Amino acid sequence: MIDVYSWPTPNGHKVHIMLEETGLAYTAHPVNIQKGDQFEPEFLEISPNNRIPAIVDRDGPGGKPYSLFESGAILIYLADKTGQFLPKEPTAHYDTLQWLMWQMGGVGPMFGQAHHFRGYAPEQVPYAVDRYTKEAGRLYGIMDKQLGRSEYLAGPEVTIADFATFPWTRSIDRQGHSLDDFPNVKRWSDALNARPGVQRGVTVLEAERGERKPLTDEERAVMFGDKQFAKR
Secondary structure (H helix, E strand, C coil): CEEEEECCCHHHHHHHHHHHHHCCCEEEEECCCCCCHHHCHHHHHHCCCCCCCEEEECCCHHHCCEEEECHHHHHHHHHHHHCCCCCCCHHHHHHHHHHHHHHHHHHHHHHHHHHHHHHHCCCCCHHHHHHHHHHHHHHHHHHHHHHCCCCECCECCCCHHHHHHHHHHCCHHHHCCCHHHCHHHHHHHHHHHCCHHHHHHCCCCHHHHCCCCCCCHHHHHHHHCHHHHCCC
């Protein structure tokens, strides 16, 4: 049994999708990042960087409980545990890992900055909006070119690289772009959207979040202000 401590964000949905696709038994525990659950001592024990998601595998290495944070590391761990979505053949294996690292080092941070400066910043910073909107477009261009050459990011089969990247593309409008401008990404997105495991994964914990509303001042302080940066 896997305990996943998470919230319905792109990084959370990476792991939710993987759990659904592999068929592993799991329990999802909400960590409401708008209320500050990520700073609770119990969560920091398994995620010292106070970020979701994190997991505890009750049947970890040696049959002992094992906790893990960082979404990319969790995807690799679950792939190794199940033998799914991370090819064993060396070329395909490293093709998958390089596109996973591309998501972790590029798509996640840059799309996240686009979200922040376009939608969350308390004041408009034109330079930041322009920079991160353009960088998101550059990354979509790279993705579109790659997906013009192969069915999925790392080759002909779906892998953890796709599960890591897909949730971020679901909010392309928040990044200032449209899938209509990236036809290969759209084809790939449609294919992933059609997978039952993906469909289930992107609904995990949505009921706990409820309707999307503008952040309150308190929630903004928790996520982006002094409470975020307090020493713990």
